[in-house]
Amino acid sequence: MKNINIVFAGLGGQGVLRASDITAEAAFLTGFDVKKAEVHGMSQRGGSVSSDVRFGAGIKSPMIPAGTADFLVLLDASQKEPNALSCHAGTVIIDPGVIKIEDLPNPKGLNVALLGYLSTKLPEIPEENWQKALENNFPEKLRESNVTAFQVGRQAAGK
Amino acid sequence: MDSTKKLLNGDEAIAHAARVAGVNLGIGYPGTPSTEILETFSSLGGYAQWAPNEKVAAEVAIGAALAGGKAVVTMKHVGMNVAADPFFTAAYTGVKGSLVICAADDPGMASSQNEQDSRRYAVAAGLPMLEPADSQQCYDYFILATELSKRFGTPVILRLTTRVCHSKTIVSIGQFSEPGTPSYTKDAKSHVMVPAFARLAHVRLRKRLHDMEEWNVKEGPCTFLGSESAKQGVIATGISAMHAAEALPEARIMQPGMTYPLPMDKIKAFVESHEDNLVVEEGDPIVVETLLAAGMKVRGKKEAFRYGELNVARVKKLAAEDVTPDPAPAPGKPPQLCPGCPHRLTFQALHDLGCTVCGDIGCYTLGVLPPYEAMDTCVCMGASIGAALGMREVLPAEQAKKIVSVIGDSTFMHSGLTGLVDMVYNRPPHGHVVILLDNSTTAMTGLQEHPGTGRRLDHTETVRVDPAAVAKAIGVRVEEVDPLAMKDTLKDFIQEQLDKKDVCMIIMKRSCLLALKHLKDREKAQAEEKKN
Ligand SMILES: Cc1ncc(C[n+]2csc(CCOP(=O)(O)OP(=O)(O)O)c2C)c(N)n1
Ligand code: SF4
Numbered sequence: 001m002k003n004i005n006i007v008f009a010g011l012g013g014q015g016v017l018r019a020s021d022i023t024a025e026a027a028f029l030t031g032f033d034v035k036k037a038e039v040h041g042m043s044q045r046g047g048s049v050s051s052d053v054r055f056g057a058g059i060k061s062p063m064i065p066a067g068t069a070d071f072l073v074l075l076d077a078s079q080k081e082p083n084a085l086s087c088h089a090g091t092v093i094i095d096p097g098v099i100k101i102e103d104l105p106n107p108k109g110l111n112v113a114l115l116g117y118l119s120t121k122l123p124e125i126p127e128e129n130w131q132k133a134l135e136n137n138f139p140e141k142l143r144e145s146n147v148t149a150f151q152v153g154r155q156a157a158g159k
Numbered sequence: 160m161d162s163t164k165k166l167l168n169g170d171e172a173i174a175h176a177a178r179v180a181g182v183n184l185g186i187g188y189p190g191t192p193s194t195e196i197l198e199t200f201s202s203l204g205g206y207a208q209w210a211p212n213e214k215v216a217a218e219v220a221i222g223a224a225l226a227g228g229k230a231v232v233t234m235k236h237v238g239m240n241v242a243a244d245p246f247f248t249a250a251y252t253g254v255k256g257s258l259v260i261c262a263a264d265d266p267g268m269a270s271s272q273n274e275q276d277s278r279r280y281a282v283a284a285g286l287p288m289l290e291p292a293d294s295q296q297c298y299d300y301f302i303l304a305t306e307l308s309k310r311f312g313t314p315v316i317l318r319l320t321t322r323v324c325h326s327k328t329i330v331s332i333g334q335f336s337e338p339g340t341p342s343y344t345k346d347a348k349s350h351v352m353v354p355a356f357a358r359l360a361h362v363r364l365r366k367r368l369h370d371m372e373e374w375n376v377k378e379g380p381c382t383f384l385g386s387e388s389a390k391q392g393v394i395a396t397g398i399s400a401m402h403a404a405e406a407l408p409e410a411r412i413m414q415p416g417m418t419y420p421l422p423m424d425k426i427k428a429f430v431e432s433h434e435d436n437l438v439v440e441e442g443d444p445i446v447v448e449t450l451l452a453a454g455m456k457v458r459g460k461k462e463a464f465r466y467g468e469l470n471v472a473r474v475k476k477l478a479a480e481d482v483t484p485d486p487a488p489a490p491g492k493p494p495q496l497c498p499g500c501p502h503r504l505t506f507q508a509l510h511d512l513g514c515t516v517c518g519d520i521g522c523y524t525l526g527v528l529p530p531y532e533a534m535d536t537c538v539c540m541g542a543s544i545g546a547a548l549g550m551r552e553v554l555p556a557e558q559a560k561k562i563v564s565v566i567g568d569s570t571f572m573h574s575g576l577t578g579l580v581d582m583v584y585n586r587p588p589h590g591h592v593v594i595l596l597d598n599s600t601t602a603m604t605g606l607q608e609h610p611g612t613g614r615r616l617d618h619t620e621t622v623r624v625d626p627a628a629v630a631k632a633i634g635v636r637v638e639e640v641d642p643l644a645m646k647d648t649l650k651d652f653i654q655e656q657l658d659k660k661d662v663c664m665i666i667m668k669r670s671c672l673l674a675l676k677h678l679k680d681r682e683k684a685q686a687e688e689k690k691n
Contacts, residue, residue, distance in 0.1 A: 011492060024327055028166045035293075036166075036327040039269040045522070048491025060384075060405040061398075062293070062326035065471035066486070081489040 010075025116153020190235025392433030544578025
């Protein structure tokens with residue numbers, strides 16, 4: 001299998017790192033080699049944040065080489081341009097507009113809804129591993145609303 | 160031994176390793192990207208402390224290791240400058256237990272004021288150094304560093320970089336072991352560095368490094384990647400080895416895990432068995448210069464690759480000696496002070512007053528950006544006070560009178576106190592005003608506690624060191640105010656203090672919004688726990 005490269009991008013506070021953590025964990029639970037790279041630090045203060053997740057049979061660099069992203073998942077549409085160098089003509093760009101915010105139990109669940117959407121494009125990872133990764137990444141109180149958000153994302157992709 | 164697999168970043172992997180190795184004490188000062196080592200170690204049940212600064216952290220860790228304990232001290236690269244004094248002589252005293260120094264560099268300056276290469280410290284102080292490439296190596300090398308430290312009786316540096324600290328990769332973890340109780344044996348000849356003893360210690364230090372190089376050639380950690388029959392040899396350090404393995408699939412890659420002292424004979428044999436040999440390292444050309452000086456036929460990188468971090472594309476260019484500029488991504492959104500951040504009030508007032516602001520390091524450094532543009536200098540932690548005093552000494556009165564220092568509360572505890580002493584001792588002709596932005600946290604690095612919050616690393620309560628009381632004791636006039644309550648009069652208030660021409664510290668006391676939220680969340684969780 002070819003390695004899969006996914007870039008998550010958004011603004012500080014939108015849950016970019018949480019989204020990439022969940023994806024990396026779902027791939028890990030499926031048995032893939034996984035690496036995830038990001039730069040934290042100033043992200044709390046509303047600036048651009050991006051995170052790379054790579055999985056497959058054997059991953060070397062944790063950073064996605066320029067022009068090799070298979071997916072660019074945008075939590076904020078403004079972050080498309082700053083991440084354009086990661087993309088190539090065939091990169092699937094998932095725009096936050098695919099999710100209707102009104103459908104979410106909590107607007108903060110946009111990151112997880114986009115994961116639901118993304119999950120339909122990644123048949124390599126069984127849905128139950130997404131569910132487990134969601135459970136591991138949220139405290140009990142927030143679990144239900146995020147599971148719902150994930151389903152909203154899957155439905156938005158027609159699943 | 161039982162092991163479980165986990166997906167961890169480098170910092171978390173080190174914290175797990177410290178629990179497996181039975182470390183008695185973890186101590187450090189926060190600094191991206193090293194901060195999560197101690198936070199995770201503590202959350203895993205390890206005993207961890209924040210020190211007021213890296214020098215104190217190093218000294219405490221050295222003491223624990225001289226006593227026979229197992230210690231780890233963590234810091235970002237610039238912290239190594241602050242802690243350099245104790246480290247250089249700890250290389251002479253050696254240790255009885257073990258001491259691992261986790262030093263995290265930031266090539267590319269994702270969150271730092273410089274991109275110094277801390278590997279120079281290993282060479283300068285004569286401290287052995289290991290450089291992991293991923294989280295598994297962070298884990299393995301930490302445990303190895305602890306063993307080597309004990310066996311050879313020396314502190315060992317574990318040199319990290321931002322990408323190693325903050326990338327997640329899969330790690331096999333062993334069983335945790337509880338720390339043992341060391342017992343003290345007096346050994347003044349080794350531990351008291353008066354000249355007569357230190358002369359002997361220096362000779363011991365050089366002999367030890369020689370022995371460690373021999374060990375490194377025979378048994379040191381070394382990873383090989385790529386085809387054995389390759390004509391192209393690559394000697395790569397740390398995460399550069401991962402980029403090189405992907406960028407140069409035709410090459411044979413050697414990643415020596417201990418990069419000081421290098422396993423010279425082993426590298427020589429590698430170099431001799433390849434037609435062309437390239438050295439790939441981030442930062443300064445340290446390994447390549449060492450190999451060239453030993454007469455090995457290796458190729459280094461062009462000067463353009465000294466700057467910033469490496470990645471797959473840059474390693475390809477480095478190998479091809481292609482120095483055309485890298486494509487620049489469209490600019491992202493820069494970080495800003497949070498809406499409602501209390502720092503904003505002070506910077507608005509300083510902007511309106513047209514003050515010359517000697518700034519310091521923290522969230523509030525963002526006061527340099529529009530709309531405030533209210534910062535004129537920022538060098539290193541604590542320099543807001545010293546730099547302002549120097550400016551006041553040499554500038555004409557009308558310019559000198561407009562100068563203020565702005566410093567955060569964690570930074571004040573770190574290295575503001577001695578600046579205050581100088582302000583009183585060498586008082587400038589027109590006095591001086593220091594503004595302490597006391598937001599009750601170390602916000603910049605992710606809301607850590609410090610001596611001024613009155614809580615320890617794990618958020619349990621302890622005695623609060625009161626900056627007002629300390630400043631008064633030094634001989635400074637102190638004004639403690641809530642900037643939010645003063646809002647409209649803040650500007651006039653600061654001008655009044657400047658006009659008094661004495662030595663004054665204004666404490667702007669108002670909590671960081673995020674710290675307040677965390678505090679409330681913790682209180683809520685505690686209340687719920689009590690109920691159950
Ligand atoms: C010697 C050194 N150690 C650590 C750091 C990392 N660092 C940058 S700012 C900062 C502290 C910020 O806290 P504070 O002064 O309270 O300001 P705040 O961010 O809360 O506004 C730290 C630890 C550094 N830059 N230099
Ligand atoms: S994290 Fe706290 S100190 Fe930093 S900008 Fe936000 S409110 Fe201000």
